[in-house]
Amino acid sequence: MKIKFLGTGTSHGVPLIGCNCKTCKSKDLKNKRYRTSIFINDNNTNILIDTPPxxxxxxxxxxxxxxxxxxxxxxxxxxxxxxxxIRRFNEIQGKEINTYSDKKNLKEIKKRFSYIYEKTQLGGGKPKVNFIEIKPYFQFKVNNLKIIPLTVFHGDIKVIGFRIKNFAYITDVSKIPEKTYKYLENLDVLVLDALRIEKHPTHFNLAQAISEAKKINAKRTFFTHISHSLEHGKTEKILPQNIKLAYDGLEIKI
Ligand SMILES: [Zn+2]
Ligand SMILES: [Zn+2]
Ligand SMILES: [Zn+2]
Known part of the structure; x- marks a missing residue:
């Protein structure tokens, strides 16, 4: 299985519009962060998690x-x-794209992309998708690949984490419920939200992310959803040996 980090930045991206800090002005490409997304390839199955701007x-x-x-x-x-x-993939693949989330998030997504369901003239391309509801802790499959969706908390809202084989992806999290830890045992790779140095109401800061990573104890942990407060080189120096900051374009094999 191959995991590619397509984006590792927080909601503003890095650099931030109008910011002159060292990270935002850095020439190091590892400090250029698109909004958070990963691409997973396992045999012939390709999965995209989130579609940032x-x-x-x-x-x-x-x-x-x-x-x-x-x-x-x-x-x-x-x-x-x-x-x-996703329209371009409708053209390339000649079919709808299966799109998965839980009931509440699907409802919200459908609301924000309501034009998908509106009758419009022919020619104006719209995404063609099958929305498929998944339930936390209930395994589902894409082709032959088994996936377990997990619940984590992002402030008060529920976000879905995903476990696939010995890999888990958890972004936008400030609290992991007790039940979810059971599904995070024996991981080769964990990807976890680590926003910044200072505390934040809806994201783990660096210290919390390190402590959660140690608790979950995956062989390797990569942090994502990173703000400009974490300069890549400087932050890497203070991280424990098996914990790294992810960066855009990083590919890992499991
Ligand atoms: Zn986010
Ligand atoms: Zn900045
Ligand atoms: Zn969020």
Missing amino acids: EFRLMAIEYEIKKIDAVFFTHAHMDHIAGFDD
Whole structure:
């Protein structure tokens, strides 16, 4: 299984509009962060988790040519704003794209993309998608690949984490409920939200993310959804050995 980080930035992206800080002005490409998304390839199955505003740029940059399923972690704009560009995959693949999330998030996503269901003149392209409801802790399959959706809390709202084989992806989280830890045992790779140095009401800060990573104890942990407060090189130096900051374009094999 291959995991590609398409974007590792928080909702503003990095650099931030109008910011002159060292991270935002850095020439190091690891400090350039699109909004958060990953692409998973296992044999012939390709899964995209979230469609940020830069989805089109990501698909071009990383030469994504086929998507079997889109998973949405939640309906915040930094995770869904690029969804309309799924149209190009409708053309390439000649069919609807299966799109998965839980009941509440699907409702929100359908509301934000309500034009998909509106009758309009022919020619104005609209995404063609099958929305499929998943339930936390109930396994589902894409082709032959088994996936377990998990619940985590992002402030008060429920966000979906995903476990696939010995890999787990958890972004936009400030609390992991007790039940979810059971599904995070024996991981080779964990991807976890680590926003910034200071505390935040709806995201783990760096210290919380490190402590959660140690508790979950995956062989390797990569942090994502990173703000400009975490300069790549400087932050890497203070992280424990098996914990790294992810960066855009990073590919890992499991
Ligand atoms: Zn987010
Ligand atoms: Zn900045
Ligand atoms: Zn969010």
